[in-house]
Amino acid sequence: MNYAVYIPLIPLLPLVGFILAGGLGKKYLRSFSGTLCTGIMLVVTLLSLYTAWRYFMADGQWNGVYQKITAVQVSWLEFSPGVGIDMGIVLDPISVMMLVVVSVVSLMVHCFSLGYMKGEDRYSTYYAFLGLFTFSMLGLVVAVNIFQIYMFWELVGVSSYLLIGFYYQKPAAVAAAKKAFIVTRFADLGFLVGILILGIQGQTLNFDTLIQRLTDTQSARFMAITTGSFLGVSLLTWALALVFAGGAGKSAMFPLHIWLPDAMEGPTPVSALIHAATMVVAGVYLIARLFPLFALNAVVLELITWIGVLSAVFAAVIACTQTDIKRVLAYSTMSQIGYMMFALGIAAADGHGYTASLFHLFTHAFFKSLLFLGAGAVIHWVHSNDMKDMGGLRKLMPLTHICFLIACLAIAGIPPFAGFFSKEGILLAAWENNRVVYYIALLTSGLTAFYMFRLYFSIFWRKPADGGHTHSEGTWTMKLPLVLLAALSTGAGFIPFAHYVTPDGRGRTEHLHLLFSIAPVLLALCGIGIAAWLFKKASAQPVKLAQQLGGLYRAAAQRFYIDEVYMFITKKIIFKGIGRPAAWIDKHIVDGLMNGIASATAGLSARIRGLQSGRVQDYALYFFGGIITLAIVLLYVWR
Amino acid sequence: MNGIPITHILFVSTALFFIGMYGLFTRRNLISLLMSVELILNSVNINFVAFNKYLYPGKMDGVFFTIFIITVAAAEAAVGIAIVINLYRSHQSIDVEDAATMKY
Numbered sequence: 001m002n003y004a005v006y007i008p009l010i011p012l013l014p015l016v017g018f019i020l021a022g023g024l025g026k027k028y029l030r031s032f033s034g035t036l037c038t039g040i041m042l043v044v045t046l047l048s049l050y051t052a053w054r055y056f057m058a059d060g061q062w063n064g065v066y067q068k069i070t071a072v073q074v075s076w077l078e079f080s081p082g083v084g085i086d087m088g089i090v091l092d093p094i095s096v097m098m099l100v101v102v103s104v105v106s107l108m109v110h111c112f113s114l115g116y117m118k119g120e121d122r123y124s125t126y127y128a129f130l131g132l133f134t135f136s137m138l139g140l141v142v143a144v145n146i147f148q149i150y151m152f153w154e155l156v157g158v159s160s161y162l163l164i165g166f167y168y169q170k171p172a173a174v175a176a177a178k179k180a181f182i183v184t185r186f187a188d189l190g191f192l193v194g195i196l197i198l199g200i201q202g203q204t205l206n207f208d209t210l211i212q213r214l215t216d217t218q219s220a221r222f223m224a225i226t227t228g229s230f231l232g233v234s235l236l237t238w239a240l241a242l243v244f245a246g247g248a249g250k251s252a253m254f255p256l257h258i259w260l261p262d263a264m265e266g267p268t269p270v271s272a273l274i275h276a277a278t279m280v281v282a283g284v285y286l287i288a289r290l291f292p293l294f295a296l297n298a299v300v301l302e303l304i305t306w307i308g309v310l311s312a313v314f315a316a317v318i319a320c321t322q323t324d325i326k327r328v329l330a331y332s333t334m335s336q337i338g339y340m341m342f343a344l345g346i347a348a349a350d351g352h353g354y355t356a357s358l359f360h361l362f363t364h365a366f367f368k369s370l371l372f373l374g375a376g377a378v379i380h381w382v383h384s385n386d387m388k389d390m391g392g393l394r395k396l397m398p399l400t401h402i403c404f405l406i407a408c409l410a411i412a413g414i415p416p417f418a419g420f421f422s423k424e425g426i427l428l429a430a431w432e433n434n435r436v437v438y439y440i441a442l443l444t445s446g447l448t449a450f451y452m453f454r455l456y457f458s459i460f461w462r463k464p465a466d467g468g469h470t471h472s473e474g475t476w477t478m479k480l481p482l483v484l485l486a487a488l489s490t491g492a493g494f495i496p497f498a499h500y501v502t503p504d505g506r507g508r509t510e511h512l513h514l515l516f517s518i519a520p521v522l523l524a525l526c527g528i529g530i531a532a533w534l535f536k537k538a539s540a541q542p543v544k545l546a547q548q549l550g551g552l553y554r555a556a557a558q559r560f561y562i563d564e565v566y567m568f569i570t571k572k573i574i575f576k577g578i579g580r581p582a583a584w585i586d587k588h589i590v591d592g593l594m595n596g597i598a599s600a601t602a603g604l605s606a607r608i609r610g611l612q613s614g615r616v617q618d619y620a621l622y623f624f625g626g627i628i629t630l631a632i633v634l635l636y637v638w639r
Numbered sequence: 640m641n642g643i644p645i646t647h648i649l650f651v652s653t654a655l656f657f658i659g660m661y662g663l664f665t666r667r668n669l670i671s672l673l674m675s676v677e678l679i680l681n682s683v684n685i686n687f688v689a690f691n692k693y694l695y696p697g698k699m700d701g702v703f704f705t706i707f708i709i710t711v712a713a714a715e716a717a718v719g720i721a722i723v724i725n726l727y728r729s730h731q732s733i734d735v736e737d738a739a740t741m742k743y
Contacts, residue, residue, distance in 0.1 A: 614739035616672075617664055624660065 003071035006047060007089050010099060011138035013044050014106075018131035025124025033124035034117070037131055038110040041103065044134070048103040055096045056500055066505040068092040068208065073144055085205065088144035093501045094288055094358060098141035101365045102278050104488075106134045108481035109273040112373050115478035116269055116380055126166060126267070133159035137278050141285065145205040146195050149286065153191070153250070156279045157184050163274060164266040176262035183259040187249020194242030197235055198293075201225040211292045233299075240293060240300040247283030252334045253341060254311040258563055260334055264326035268379055271326060272372030276333050277365035284340045284361055288354065291503055295348040308341030309437050309444075314560070316447035320454065321546075321557040324385045325375050328455050329368070332411065335444060336364050342441070343426045346433040351503040353433065356425030359497040363418035366492055367410040370485035374404040377474055377482065378459055387455070391463030391538070399479055401460050403486040408456045410489040412449035412524045415517070421493035424517055431516070445520050449527030457535035648689040655682035669726065669733045673719045680712045 017040040021033040029036060060066050073088035110130060117126055136155035143149040158181075165177030195205070201224060202210045213221050214236070228235040247253075252260035263275050274280070287294055287304065294300060312335045319331035340357045347353030377400045382390055394401040410417035413424070423445060430438035499507040534542050546553045555561065611622075659678030666672055684705045691701025727733050 616735055616738070620663055 007071045013040050014131045014134035018128050021124045022128035033127050034114050037127040041107040041110045045103040045107045048099040052096050052100045066093050085147050089142040090144045102137050105277040105369045109269045112481045113269045115475035129162045147205045160274050163270040164263045173265040176265040180259040180263050184249045190242040191246020194239045197239035247286045251283030251337045261327045261330045268376030272369040276368040276372050281361050301345045305342045305345030308338045312338030313444045316444045319451040323387045353429035354503045355498045356429050360422035363422045363492045367407040367489040370407040387458040390459045394460040403482040406486045408452045418489050418493035446523035446527045449524035453528045453531035461536050645693045652682040652685040669723045
């Protein structure tokens with residue numbers, strides 16, 4: 001069967017689900033819309049898995065190199081012959097890998113939501129939004145050109161906005177949705193400018209052609225983009241840095257991360273899908289997609305590396321102090337994406353970082369969505385997000401407990417769980433290319449183990465179980481995804497990833513360096529040990545320790561005051577310094593001019609209104625007077 | 640006929656014109672206004688005929704115009720009176736002062 005026959009179904013079926021659930025859901029489908037959308041997702045997932053099997057096992061390779069296959073390409077907007085925007089589907093190792101990740105996680109979330117969202121007022125709307133999101137995300141990963149990616153990029157932004165603000169009666173959710181939208185929009189502005197620079201300089205938007213034209217160091221285009229400069233920085237650097245800014249906004253990298261913790265106001269399965277596994281890694285995917293271009297530019301790679309590593313350690317420190325379990329997970333996501341980013345940043349020399357980064361993306365999607373779904377099950381049970389309200393749940397929720405533990409071990413990097421393999425890959429790449437980054441990353445992996453097990457012990461141990469709750473752990477639709485994702489979090493690490501995904505498409509075999517793994521694993525075990533000592537039993541230790549750490553703890557608990565800095569910049573500087581004067585000018589000068597003209601006209605018309613009396617004779621008199629005047633003028637004055 | 644100078648005739652027509660004009664501005668009754676307009680038109684007719692006779696005796700253009708104006712005046716009177724009747728139906732009056740609502 002030709003790819004073109006069924007591939008378009010993968011992104012389009014969720015769109016059908018969106019239209020059906022959105023259009024007919026409220027009136028006709030009602031509670032059936034969830035089942036319908038989940039069924040559609042099942043088909044999509046099977047198609048994606050089939051595609052992946054065929055691509056990797058059967059016909060993706062040619063002479064030992066994975067080819068880029070353009071399965072479908074249609075001209076979508078044609079401005080003039082040769083200048084247009086295409087839509088299409090491209091298959092290469094990373095897009096196929098992302099197809100699998102997105103559809104599998106989306107299916108799990110669809111299934112979990114059957115139980116989690118049961119009885120919601122806007123049940124069908126919820127499924128419609130999930131369908132819209134899945135459609136946009138799948139469209140994003142298979143994009144053939146940079147403009148298509150931008151369009152779907154905005155679409156995932158919109159669906160993220162809609163889902164964060166799903167509980168629109170809650171002011172916090174509305175504020176969080178707006179914040180997410182505005183911050184990512186702000187970053188996307190940079191992305192758009194970057195696209196335009198690349199498009200103008202490369203004379204194309206198509207990824208293949210663009211990369212081919214701009215990486216040919218002999219060509220005139222390459223010379224133009226590297227020698228042309230703006231503010232002393234070459235155009236290529238500007239373009240790539242701006243594209244990275246867009247990616248950093250979506251992926252919640254350091255200065256633009258503020259929206260992600262607030263985005264946890266959305267329903268928990270949504271956080272699992274959008275804010276853990278798929279949408280937030282779009283930035284990583286984008287950079288991987290344009291990697292041959294980034295590899296040319298050491299400056300931008302340096303920037304990516306440092307922003308990535310800074311985000312990783314910064315978020316890990318904050319995660320140690322948060323008490324809202326979803327916020328801990330949000331900061332943990334940010335930290336892990338930081339890992340992926342800096343792994344890409346150091347990948348130019350040998351490509352190991354590239355493979356490791358995408359491998360981590362792959363495994364992270366499974367264990368992080370498992371963590372979120374587990375947290376969702378816990379929240380469903382306890383009806384609270386706060387750690388203080390939890391404890392001792394291991395007897396009451398045995399299945400959730402086991403799955404959560406597996407996910408925690410995976411993210412902490414304990415062998416043989418999936419996170420171990422991908423994190424080792426990243427650390428190894430860091431060791432070979434940049435020692436400073438390696439030590440920071442090592443420290444972060446210890447912190448990761450600590451805060452994840454702080455979370456784990458606080459939820460499942462600490463207090464004796466109280467028998468107050470009698471309802472069951474959840475429906476089978478909620479348990480099944482947990483079990484499947486736990487299986488994936490355990491087994492996904494054994495996939496020989498380097499065999500499939502490398503920057504040049506040539507498979508490689510990577511060996512585990514057991515000696516090298518000792519340090520990170522020991523450090524992770526230390527983190528777990530400290531967490532167990534502090535949080536396994538209720539004690540005064542954590543509070544005492546927090547007091548000893550003093551300022552550092554308070555600063556971390558307040559998320560290092562980044563939100564306050566933003567508030568200061570926007571309210572005090574932008575609003576007061578620019579907004580107010582602009583408003584004053586608008587009010588008094590621009591409006592003043594208009595109002596002046598209007599009132600002058602009104603005054604004049606009030607004076608001459610009496611002339612228009614409505615009496616025919618008056619008009620005749622004016623007419624006659626006018627003629628007399630004209631006659632006098634023509635006869636005596638004009639001559 | 641030739642003994643009467645043109646100035647006499649012009650004097651008559653001018654007088655007629657201003658009598659009509661005076662009526663147009665002072666009368667309040669719409670039918671009187673129509674009659675005043677007829678006077679004005681007739682003064683113009685006299686002018687046409689007089690100039691035709693005295694300046695271009697061989698031609699008939701002025702006479703034609705006069706006949707044309709008489710025709711138009713007849714039509715105008717018909718339309719005017721129709722308006723007056725309708726005004727009377729809606730306002731119960733044919734006083735021109737009462738018909739001041741057209742400006743809105």
